[in-house]
Amino acid sequence: MSHFRRRYGASPLHLLLVLCSFALALYAGVRLLKGDAWGVAIWFVGAALLHDLVLLPLYSVTDRVMQYVLRPSGGPSTRTPLMSVNYLRVPLFVSALLLLVWWPLILRQVSHFTVATALSADVFLGRWLVITAILFAASALCLLLRARAATRPARRAARAQRAGRKAAK
Amino acid sequence: MLGLILLFGITILFVTGLLSYAAYNPDLARINDETPDKGLLGFYLFSWPTSPYWLYRLTQGVHVTLGIVLIPVLLAKLWSVIPKLFEWPPARSLSHGLERLSLLLLVGGAGFEFVTGILNIQLHYIFPGSFYVLHYYGAWVFMGAFVVHVTFRLRRALRAVRPRGTSPVPQETLGLVSPNPAAPTISRRGALGLVGLGSAALLVVTVGQSVGGWFRKTAVLAPHGQEPGSGPNGFQINKTAxxxxxxxxxxxxxxxxxxxxxxxxxxxxxxxxxxxxxxxxxxxxxxxxxxxxxxxxxxxxxxxxxxxxxxxxxxxxxxxxxxxxxxxxxxxxxxxxxxxxxxxxxxxxxxxxxxxxxxxxxxxxxxxxxxxxxxxxxxxxxxxxxxxx
Structure with a gap:
């Protein structure tokens, strides 16, 4: 047993399970590839790489650019946490996610949609833009409220000072 | 955490998907069967019942809506394991090599199933072949790799969500912790919250097309979120005359x-x-x-x-x-x-x-x-x- 483990790298059960799954994949895969074998193979491998090689670089670069643009003005020595980037990141993420799922309708790619369903194909782009606008507006409102809450002690002190001065007069 | 959500979610997707195939009564007649070469993969088929009359409405509504809602979870899962893509050497042992080959079927299968499903419900038939053939056989390829992955990783996933202190997780050994991390811009809870927010947003703009009635209006981005007309015949149409x-x-x-x-x-x-x-x-x-x-x-x-x-x-x-x-x-x-x-x-x-x-x-x-x-x-x-x- 330990000899097998040394040569293979895991228990015989591991090998058995993997081979079972490959047998199933082969049985279904032969049927999957029966028509346009190349097309299906490209779609399958493409689907495996879609996130890692397309989406990830795209959102990573966007996120880095946002962080760079929003970097604290105090220079690299500043201790301010970089959390403010999230006021941009959250609405952008949700908006991009909705586009990622519903792009064929939003970008009017389905020419036969109205003929088939008797529903308008022209509403989706406008609706997505309105949702995006609402998301950014809500985020801006949160940022505003947070900023006011953060400066409240200072404002209260200033008000008290003014009131004090008035009373002294 | 993400893994456990996907374990439950994808299991439900698989079961409701198999039910949907059974609902067509494919073993009854050749014209009912979109995948007549299924062979042993149709082993589970049964006569589709007429009661409860809302059964297929429920199972298929869950299948499509849950699939859409799980997309951010799947993306977050792929994001969290990205360092594994660059693992070197590519295969430490025969077992490790086979496991990585299985991961190609897992990740490719997941992407293939989600992409074909999302395109089909929007009537965007750009995939290479019949939707039924691609989505059904693709599901079996995916599920084989899914079972392998769950078997190998379930214990680790459960350990990760156990309350801290009972059993510390040696995260460093998984090779997913950066040796040189940048300044944090979001907490772990915040990142999970973002995924949850994404799922919630997709749910809100989609589920109304399956609930119907007044709620259809809320499905603002789903294909069947509008009413085609009013009056006795003003309800949803699949294909017009x-x-x-x-x-x-x-x-x-x-x-x-x-x-x-x-x-x-x-x-x-x-x-x-x-x-x-x-x-x-x-x-x-x-x-x-x-x-x-x-x-x-x-x-x-x-x-x-x-x-x-x-x-x-x-x-x-x-x-x-x-x-x-x-x-x-x-x-x-x-x-x-x-x-x-x-x-x-x-x-x-x-x-x-x-x-x-x-x-x-x-x-x-x-x-x-x-x-x-x-x-x-x-x-x-x-x-x-x-x-x-």
Whole structure:
């Protein structure tokens, strides 16, 4: 047993399970590839790489650019946490996610949609833009409220000072 | 955490997907089966029941809506394991190499299933082949790798969500912790919250098309979030008369329904059908694409009464339904005997008190409780009882 483990790298059960799954994949895969074998193979491998090689670089670069643009003005020595980037990141993420799922309708790619369903194909782009606008507006409102809450002690002190001065007069 | 959500979610997707295949009664007739080469993969098939009548509406609504809601979870899972892609050496041992090959089937299979599903519900048929073939066999390739992955990783996933202190997780050994991390810009809880927010947003703009009624308005980005019209016939349409080549002459005064049982045949006009005893059934329309309507009140002739016209008693056999529509995979379908014998199964002539509109199958359409929408054949011209197809 330990000899097998040394040569293979895991228990015989591991090998058995993997081979079972490959047998199933082969049985279904032969049927999957029966028509346009190349097309299906490209779609399958493409689907495996879609996130890692397309989406990830795209959102990573966007996120880095946002962080760079929003970097604290105090220079690299500043201790301010970089959390403010999230006021941009959250609405952008949700908006991009909705586009990622519903792009064929939003970008009017389905020419036969109205003929088939008797529903308008022209509403989706406008609706997505309105949702995006609402998301950014809500985020801006949160940022505003947070900023006011953060400066409240200072404002209260200033008000008290003014009131004090008035009373002294 | 993400892994455990996917474990539950994908299991539900797989089960509801298999149920959807069974709902077509593919083993009953060749024309019901979109994947006739299935072989052993159809081992689980059973007669699709007519009760509860909302069963397929529920299972398919869950299948499509849950699939959409899980997309951010799947993306976050892929994001969290990205360092594994650059693992070096690519295979430390034979077992490790096989496991990585299995991961290609896992990740490729997941992406393939989600992408084909999302495109199909938007009628964007750009994938290389029949949706049914790709989505069904792709699911089996994916699920084999999924079971392997769950078996190898379940213990680790459970350890990761156990309350801290009981068993510390040596995260560093997993190779997913950066040796040189950048300043944090979001907490772990915040990142998970972002994924949850994404799922919630997708749920809100989608689920209304499956709930129907007032909630349909909320499905602002889903394909069936609008109403096609108002009045008795103003509910959702899968394929309009124009889109499947129905001509005025097909459904005009010359239209006849032919009912056959071997050599016995009855030919009926629309007026003759209306003169037969009329029955009512409150049934929804539920599509494989996940959308559905609330119950509509259909009225027409029961299928058992039509069977009796050609000499079939109280236990009629299956029936082949043929439509006037030209082409398309679902211009005909075979209904099983349990569907024919259900008293709620109608050849409907009216809906909600009005004559059927052309887009809803005028002069006559099938309505069977619990059947997928495409088996509620529209523009019916012929019923052949007991026929092989």
């Amino acid at each position: 124009a889109s499947v080549g129905i001509r005025a002459s097909d459904i005009g005064p010359a239209w006849r329904l032919s009912v056959r049982n071997g050599s016995r045949q009855a030919i009926l006009t629309q007026q003759q059908l209306l003169a037969l005893p009329q029955f009512e059934s409150a049934l929804p329309i539920q599509c494989v694409e996940g959308w559905s309507t609330t119950d509509q009140l259909w009225s027409g002739v029961r299928l058992i009464d039509l069977a009796a016209l050609v000499g079939l008693g109280t236990n009629p056999p299956k029936v082949l339904i043929e439509s006037a529509q030209r082409g398309g995979a679902f211009s005909s379908a075979v209904l099983r005997d349990n569907q024919v014998r259900d008293g709620r199964s109608l050849l409907a002539l009216q809906v909600n008190g009005a004559t059927l509109s052309q887009d809803h199958g005028y002069p006559a359409r099938i309505m069977v409780p619990g059947a997928p929408g495409v088996h509620n054949t529209k523009w019916v011209t012929r019923l052949s009882f007991g026929e092989q197809a």
